[in-house]
Amino acid sequence: MTDDKPLVSIGMPVYNAEKYIRQALDSLVAQDYENFELIISDNASTDRTQEICLEYAARDKRIRYYRNETNLGAVKNFNRVFELSRGKYFMWASHDDLWDATYVRKCVDVLEHDPSLVLCCTSLRFIEESGSFLDIPYDNYDNPDMSSLNVRERMHILASRHGWYAIYGLVRSDVLRKTSLFRTSYGADVILLMELCLIGPFFKVPEVLFYYRQYHTKTEKDRASSIDPAGHCKPSYSNLSRELVRTVLISNLHPFTKILVALELVSIYFRSSAWRTRLGVPSLHSLRARLRGRTRLKRVIEAPRRVLGLLRDVYVEWSPRKAKQGLKCALIEYNYYHGEILPMLVYVLNALGISVDVYVSRRVMHNDPFIYCTGLNCTLRETDGLFFKQWVERRQFRDYDFLVLNSLEPKEILQQVSGIPIPIIAIIHNGSLIKNDPDYARFFTAPIRAPLVLAEHISRFLSDTLIARWVWPAQTLDQVKAQRQGKICFCVQGNMEFDRRNYDSLLDDVEQLTSSNVRNFHVMIIGRNDTKEGLIFKKQVRNRKLDSFFTFSKGEVPYKDYYDSIASAHFILPLIDTTRSEYRPYFFEKGSTSLCIALSLGIVPIIHKQLACIYGIEDQSITYEDNGLAHALEQALSTNEQALERMRGALVSRKEYLLKKSVLNMKETLKDVGINASFTSP
Structure with missing residues (x-):
């Protein structure tokens, strides 16, 4: 070369x-x-x-x-x-x-x-x-x-x-x-x-x-083999004509040019005898022949329906009704375990003047992630896997200017939404999904699709693969009132899984504190702990006679109880360090829900020094390095209330900055997928 x-x-x-x-x-x-x-x-x-x-x-x-x-x-x-x-x-x-x-x-x-x-x-x-x-x-x-x-x-x-x-x-x-x-x-x-x-x-x-x-x-x-003996084309030709019209309508052409090009495209198909045959639109001669038999009348009636279907594509995309009502999007939570992200997404979209319909499962609706989020312009609608599939097949998305998908997992979702011809923004919870799976990376090569990640460091992780802007999943939970009293409470939130948090270190360090006669604290575990790993951990707590220092939530916790419980804590423990390879993703391609909750509620995190640096909260946290959690817990117990209030205030300021930056990033992402409306100034 x-x-x-x-x-x-x-x-x-x-x-x-x-x-x-x-x-x-x-x-x-x-x-x-x-x-x-x-x-x-x-x-x-x-x-x-x-x-x-x-x-x-x-x-x-x-x-x-x-x-x-x-x-x-x-x-x-x-x-x-x-x-x-x-x-x-x-x-x-x-x-x-x-x-x-x-x-x-x-x-x-x-x-x-x-x-x-x-x-x-x-x-x-x-x-x-x-x-x-x-x-x-x-x-x-x-x-x-x-x-x-x-x-x-x-x-x-x-x-x-x-x-x-x-x-x-x-x-x-x-x-x-x-x-x-x-x-x-x-x-x-x-x-x-x-x-x-x-x-x-x-x-x-x-x-x-x-x-x-x-x-x-x-x-x-x-x-000609594509045309049946009766002179009708197979359905694939009419589907192709529709796809070509949709391709015009979702392009980056000027809106007025889109309408002209789409209408001319429709007219070409029905002026051309070849395309009339392919689409099943009969000539006058064949009409007369078919009208002789009632059994063929149905095919004749279908021809106008095909024409109207193509014209409807143009009308639905560019109806004046949309311009008057402003932008509207559908926010879809196909699963049930990312509900805490939804209020932030609605907040960011509302800040740009966009109204939102939120589709969630019955389970998420029952737990109500919006319980403490007032003033949001959204409508909550119930959905499930079957409904979502039918919703896509029936093209109900046409009522919206764009879609926001809170996750593209499992892969079934990716397959179902690949044919949707309107802009899609997908929240990526794990950057390795795009990095390691070419199907996901390929999905975002279309100009009307863009990813959003949930932390700035994930955006950097993907920078050599594609452009992925970030939003910060902090909540506006001003109505949650902190009721801290009694012993110092260290909170560990999230379902109990050993490959997500270093519970071994927690157990060892609590035992170390108690052996040093430090007893003015307790650890609150919020999340599913009735799993196999949860039962193992509880048994270890009992064997070490530490029962009096631990409390555990029961079953699945509704969001109201979840926020209320965490708000009563003095500190939050992500329990993420570099001692095991399983924790590595949180330093590169994944975000920490614990840190999102810490900023949302103004709770001081006790966090690994490297992670605090990644999130830019070194001065608002108590930090430690590998195997140093016990010392950090002691430092937290000895920190006076005045110093803690300063750190909490700094966390709230940091949250406000991240939310403003999230609104700007959402605005740029919407422009990336072709939404160039006059947004409300954030």
């Missing part, structure tokens, strides 16, 4: 490709433009594909071969080669196609000369399995010239074509990253080309430099 020319990435997804892959690889290796990388992603082939690819990779260092352990499906494999690419420009290459030796060079020259161009392709010819040319009218199938600066003209050309082979052209990688790549819906290549053409113009080199292989079982002459 050379450094004086931009790097080109060529992605070749393959599966059982032994018959033609040598020809394709020879054609690419012979390109007179040498500064490229060829990425091959083998989708668990069972023939000699792997052997052939490794042979070529050994001969040419520009070839990188990857093999999937299991077959991911064609769509994911196509997207994977792009995700593995590093070049300024990218092109997909099929294992059975051929290219002229000048193909890459001439496409690069065009894109380098004109930065406004998004994609460059060339004229093409079809070849049969034997390699001979197909004799067909290429005017209908050759790549069109879409270099017009008028987006409506480009869309008109693309929508009027029968063949969409420009998808194998050379594309700017930074532009491709703004799209949703290939989707799992019918016509994914057409939808992706529509996304690209809405961003910018294509250029066609007027030379035959690309040779697309056709098979006897599927040629351009066989497209």
Whole structure:
């Protein structure tokens, strides 16, 4: 490779490709433009594909071969080669196609000369399995010239074509990253080309430099096989038309331009006899024939419904009603264990002038995380897994300008929301989810989706993967009244799990204090402790005769009791240090709920020094290093009330700063996904 020319990435997804892959690889290796990388992603082939690819990779260092352990499906494999690419420009290459030796060079020259161009392709010819040319009218199938600066003209050309082979052209990688790549819906290549053409113009080199292989079982002459004997197209065509309209409506075009382009797209489909046939819209002659039989009347009636469905897509997206009412979003808690985050999200959205419908499970609604949060503009609605699935399928999200998902776990949620065509902001509770799972990282490559994390250090952790702004999950719990009395209370909140908190250290250090005759304290455990690990810990407390120094909550604690109990504590203990690898995520990719509660209620945390530094609360905390918790507990017991009040006040100030910063970050994230309304000033 050379450094004086931009790097080109060529992605070749393959599966059982032994018959033609040598020809394709020879054609690419012979390109007179040498500064490229060829990425091959083998989708668990069972023939000699792997052997052939490794042979070529050994001969040419520009070839990188990857093999999937299991077959991911064609769509994911196509997207994977792009995700593995590093070049300024990218092109997909099929294992059975051929290219002229000048193909890459001439496409690069065009894109380098004109930065406004998004994609460059060339004229093409079809070849049969034997390699001979197909004799067909290429005017209908050759790549069109879409270099017009008028987006409506480009869309008109693309929508009027029968063949969409420009998808194998050379594309700017930074532009491709703004799209949703290939989707799992019918016509994914057409939808992706529509996304690209809405961003910018294509250029066609007027030379035959690309040779697309056709098979006897599927040629351009066989497209009629998609239409049933009665003249109706299979449902996939009408679904494709809807997806293309939605693609226009969720693009970053000016709102007025969106309406014009969408309406023109609808009109193209119903002016074209080919698309009328594909969508099941009958001609006058066929109408007369079908009206002769009552059994065919239903199909005739369905045609207007299809037209109205497409027009409804335009109306729902751009109804004047939305502009008058202001922005509205749906905040969805699919699970039941992140309810404490919801009030903060509503607060931040309300601060920007956005009204919110909150969907939660019956369990969360019963525990009521909003019990102490007044003045919020939101409506609480009950949902569950089945309701959420039906809600998505029935497109009820159309009532909202965007969605906020409080988690994307389990993966079933990711699969259900991937097809939603309106902006989505997803709260990521664990940064490693995006770091380690390509499906989650790929989800956020779409320009209408963005992640939000729950601490600044998680944002830094993901900075080399994607941009993830942060919000701080502190609560505005002003109505909770602290009732501290009696012995000093150390609070440990959260379900009892040994891989989340260092309970062994707590037990040892409490025993150390009592052996030194320090007894003016007790430890309050708030959270589920009737688990196996909880029972083990309670047994250890009894065996060490420390029962009088520990109290445990019972069962699942409603949020009112949860906040009231913690507010009665003098100190809060996250119990996170660096002595075990299980605690490491809290220093990099996860947030601490204990610290969120500490700032929300103004309770002084006793915290590991490194963690205090990460959260910027060194002066508002009592800190310790590994194996130093006992000394920190003694320091807390000896700190006077005046000093503690100063620390509590500083925690409240810190909370107010973090909430203001959270509002600003939410505002920028909304802009990232295309919500450019006039927000209320935070």
